[in-house]
Every structure is written in C-alpha cells, then in structure tokens.
Amino acid sequence: MSAAWGRPVLLGAPELLKAESRAVVVRAQARGGPVPTVILKHFPDELVCGLDDWAGAEFLTRQGLDVGPRFLAGDVAARLFVLEDLGPGRSLEDALRGEDARAATGGLIATARLTGQLHARTMGLKSEYDLVRQALPPRPQRVRVENARYLLEHEGRLLRWLAAVDAEAAPGMHEDLETVARTLADPGPFLTFTHGDLAPGNVLFTPNGPRVLDFEYAGMRHALYDALMWLVTLPLPDELVSRADITHRITLSSQCEAAQVDSQWARARATLALARTVNLFQWLPPRVLEEDREWAPGLSERAALLHHLARCHALLATADGFPGLARTLESLESRLRERWTVPPFVWPALRQSGF
Missing domain, CATH: 3.90.1200 (Aminoglycoside 3'-phosphotransferase; Chain: A, domain 2)
Structure with missing residues (x-):
C-alpha cells in the first residue's frame, strides 16, 4: 500500500470479517492512505477465484465504474489485495x-x-x-x-x-x-x-x-x-x-x-x-x-x-x-x-x- 500510494501507510489492528476456503477478509484502519479504512482479501488456496476477484475489482476501478469497492493495491506473491471499505450496511x-x-x-x-x-x-x-x-x-x-x-x-x-x-x-x-x-x-x-x-x-x-x-x-x-x-x-x-x-x-x-x-x-x-x-x-x-x-x-x-x-x-x-x-x-x-x-x-x- 505504501508503494502504491508513494507515502507511508500504517494499518491498524485487523477486524476479521470472513474466514472461508476461498478467502480470508479483514477490515483495518489505514493511516496515511487515501481512505480511512480498507478491506484486505487473502486467498491462500483458491488462486483462480482470488485473481478473478482482484481482476474484476481492478477492471471496474480503471473504467471509473462505481459498481463495487475500488481496487487500491495488491501483491500476487502474498495472494493479497486491498479494496476500499464501503462500510457497514444492509444487504x-x-x-x-x-x-x-x-x-x-x-x-x-x-x-x-x-x-x-x-x-x-x-x-x-x-x-x-x-x-x-x-x-x-x-x-x-x-x-x-x-x-x-x-x-x-x-x-x-x-x-x-x-x-x-x-x-x-x-x-x-x-x-x-x-x-x-x-x-x-x-x-x-x-x-x-x-x-x-x-x-x-x-x-x-x-x-x-x-x-x-x-x-x-x-x-x-x-x-x-x-x-x-x-x-x-x-x-x-x-x-x-x-x-x-x-x-x-x-x-x-x-x-x-x-x-x-x-x-x-x-x-x-x-x-x-x-x-x-x-x-x-x-x-x-x-x-x-x-x-x-x-x-x-x-x-x-x-x-x-x-x-x-x-x-x-x-x-x-x-x-x-x-x-x-x-x-x-x-x-x-x-x-x-x-x-x-x-x-x-x-x-x-x-x-x-x-x-
């Protein structure tokens, strides 16, 4: 995240939102980042699903489509990417x-x-x-x-x-x-x-x-x-x-x-x-x-x-x-x-x- 934004970013303590076979999802504060809180998604086992998820979010962000959370950064080696946190809400x-x-x-x-x-x-x-x-x-x-x-x-x-x-x-x-x-x-x-x-x-x-x-x-x-x-x-x-x-x-x-x-x-x-x-x-x-x-x-x-x-x-x-x-x-x-x-x-x- 620091590399993506060109300035130091400090993450707060993570809040676990979901832990499933496809992905582990947490929310964290991002001090120094462009948004106050972020969502981190880690896909340790489901590589294809994880990368499809990453690509979908990044594609929509590049097109400027406000359909889902914005893609912020990612690391393939860590099998991890970061999204804008849309906050709590009803589904x-x-x-x-x-x-x-x-x-x-x-x-x-x-x-x-x-x-x-x-x-x-x-x-x-x-x-x-x-x-x-x-x-x-x-x-x-x-x-x-x-x-x-x-x-x-x-x-x-x-x-x-x-x-x-x-x-x-x-x-x-x-x-x-x-x-x-x-x-x-x-x-x-x-x-x-x-x-x-x-x-x-x-x-x-x-x-x-x-x-x-x-x-x-x-x-x-x-x-x-x-x-x-x-x-x-x-x-x-x-x-x-x-x-x-x-x-x-x-x-x-x-x-x-x-x-x-x-x-x-x-x-x-x-x-x-x-x-x-x-x-x-x-x-x-x-x-x-x-x-x-x-x-x-x-x-x-x-x-x-x-x-x-x-x-x-x-x-x-x-x-x-x-x-x-x-x-x-x-x-x-x-x-x-x-x-x-x-x-x-x-x-x-x-x-x-x-x-």
Whole structure:
C-alpha cells in the first residue's frame, strides 16, 4: 500500500470479517492512505477465484465504474489485495428477510438497474478486461468457455437423474444442450463483464445506492448470466420478476441493440435459464430423492429444483427452439412433482405485500 500510494501507510489492528476456503477478509484502519479504512482479501488456496476477484475489482476501478469497492493495491506473491471499505450496511438478503416490503422490492429493482448499468457500460471492453486479467497469472481458460464445457462434460449427471425417476431424454436433447453451450461460450452481442455470482448477500446498500461485492466468479460472459438471480434462482412473485427483467433490459438496451429485439431477448433468457437449470441437476446428486437438505436458508434442495424447473418452463414458453431439452425437463419435472409436495417459499418481507 505504501508503494502504491508513494507515502507511508500504517494499518491498524485487523477486524476479521470472513474466514472461508476461498478467502480470508479483514477490515483495518489505514493511516496515511487515501481512505480511512480498507478491506484486505487473502486467498491462500483458491488462486483462480482470488485473481478473478482482484481482476474484476481492478477492471471496474480503471473504467471509473462505481459498481463495487475500488481496487487500491495488491501483491500476487502474498495472494493479497486491498479494496476500499464501503462500510457497514444492509444487504439485499437482509432486506428480503426483513419486514419492509418496499425496501425489499425497491432494493431488487435498484439491483437490476445497477446490473444493467454494469453490463451496458462494459459492452465492447473485452480487450480492456483481458489486459487486466492476463497481467496477473493467467487463468487456464476463459470463464465463459469453462461454463460451457462444464455443461457438456457433466451431461451424464442429468442422465442419472432421468434414470433415477424412470424418465427418458427426449430426441434432440443432446443437440439442444450443445446449442446452449455454444451460446455460453460465444454470447455474441450479449458479451459483457459479469459479476458471475450475483446473489442477495453480495449486494450491499450504501448511502450512494447499491454496490456489488465479491467478484470471485467474475469475467466476460453473457449479460443474462447475472440476471439469473431474479429470472430463475430466487423464488419471487411473477410481477416482481417482470419488473426486474424490464428494468435490466431497458438499462442494458442503451448499449445493446440485441436487447431491444423481443425475439432475441426471449431466446437469451430461455438459453441461460436452461443452462442454470441443468447446472443445478449437475450440482445436486439424485440422493435428493431420498433425503432433502437445505440449499439456502429457508429453502430446501427439492424446493430449489422444482422452482428452477418451473421458471425455466415459463421462460421457454416465450421463446422458440430447444424442443428436445424442453421436453426432457418437462418429463423430469412431472416425475418429481409426483414424488414431492413442497410448500412455496415466500421471503419474509413479501408475505404481507400483496404479491
């Protein structure tokens, strides 16, 4: 830090914020620095995630985008980098689990708008991002190619689910999966910088509006990868999903002509929803048939699987293509609903909201 700023910097006693396998995170006072307190992130074991996090923060800082904490300094040998401290605040997850419906719904829409701004303002900046990321020890392959390969290489995990419930893969399923993977690897006009792990706990509300934290899975990929948070992942009322979708689309459309075309937008949503739904069946083994566990606080694995299938079905209904994969997932959903009765999940803040 002293070298980066050209003057002595003295750090105060660290306050441990998080100690996980991916990173150890502390807050400390920085006497003599450009900000009063800083966040230090140490990634002793997860080198690729740590460097992706570093590169994402540095890239956004270089572009002057006020989306997350500013990157301040780093040391590859120490596997450590330093960020601006945004201070304490409530997360989007705090809002959804609270009692204020207006704060929760407004927070989600503000997050969708911020995400659209992030995507719009990083359209066409692939080379600029690559310069930052490749200046660090380079990753084995581009994150979007990694996502596409995972989808295809673990097709057998989806087939095991089908066999476990006596369902069959419809003709054309594999070819549709290849089409989805090709779009992940080459998003065309939707290629932009993405957070990669947009979740309610990674959105912090500050006096200057929402900011996004933790870029461990960031990289250049399809813009709607981040939109999966409201399109597929979170159990949300349809009206709120539509509002977030429209907000993101309008904001992104300022720089992305493809987002202005209804058919292209519908197909993009369906493509990414298919990828994420298949991914969930690749991440969770068929043992869920015998034992249900918590997937996220208040939401079980069975509930998550059924929710993903339902949202994917709804998005496929608005788009052309993918008949083989669509029929396969419909068959799987039907079999699972015969086995499971899962009560709907409602966020505490939305229970009395009228949605």
